[in-house]
Amino acid sequence: MAINEAVYRQLSGELQPKDVTLVAVSKIKPASDIKALYDLGQRDFGENYVQEVMDKQAQLPGDIRWHFIGHLQSNKVKFIAPFVHLIHGVDSEKLLAEINKQGKKLNRVISCLLQVHIAQEETKFGLDASELDALIKAVTTDAHQWSHIRIEGLMGMASFSDDQAKVRAEFQQLHSLYQLYTPATTPQVNFSVLSMGMSGDYQMAIEEGSTMVRIGSLLFGARG
Known part of the structure; x- marks a missing residue:
């Protein structure tokens, strides 16, 4: 078994009393690894690539909650709209509008998180504070137009840094x-x-208020 069962049990015991949801990041890992974690009780899995999550969704149990955590292109929303549980990385009104459009076609309300740019690295995607405010105001002032999405919160990635104070400050900013x-x-x-x-x-x-963590390498081992 490629998954680390002991770490999974430790994480579950640590997070459940705090009401923190564990999303197991299973990108580029085989369906057999996901099924092994599923058999231990895990239901929330995070994927970064549209084709990959489509393939896995088709061959794994139907009660898995699939989280799309990668950068999503508008023209690919239609492929995951029928089954995705939560889209984490909404970083533009254009993308949100496409999700809403696909939800309307399916008569389905699709849950989303708005991605906020908190890291100092330019490579990270996300809205800044003013863009976030404008998007939330656009949705709340014209609720009828946005009837097939639900914005359930925020997502962000801190800088990849050994500077703990910097990372903590970024989490505090998002909170x-x-x-x-x-x-x-x-x-x-x-x-x-x-x-x-x-x-x-x-x-x-979690110390800074997270209610959902995205854990990959601790559970599945380092990616190649």
Whole structure:
């Protein structure tokens, strides 16, 4: 078995009392590894590539909750719209509109997180604070137009850095934005998810308010 069962049991025991959801990041890992973790009780899995998650969804149990955590192109939304549980990386009104359009075609409300750029690295995607505010206002002021999406919270990736203070400050920044919009409950905007923290920094992320962590290498081992 390629998965680390002991680590999974330790993580589950650590996160469940804190009401933190564990998303097992299974990108480029075989379906057999996912099924092994599924058999231990895991149901939330995160994938980065559209074709890969389509292939895996077709051959794995139907009650898996698939999280799309990669950078999603608008022209590929239609392929995952029928089954995706949560789209983590919405970083533009254009992408959100396409998700809404595909949801309408399927008569399905699709849950999303808005991705905020908190890292100092230019390679990271995401909205800045003013873009985030504008997008949330656009959705809340024209609820009828956005009837097939639900924004459930925010997602962000901290800098890949050994500077703990820097990483913590980035998590704090995202948590502050999350708190700012949490009271704004409408059918389309109802914050309950703050997705931040990965294998190397998830404990700090939880300390700073994360409700969902994305763990890959600790569970599946390093990618090739």
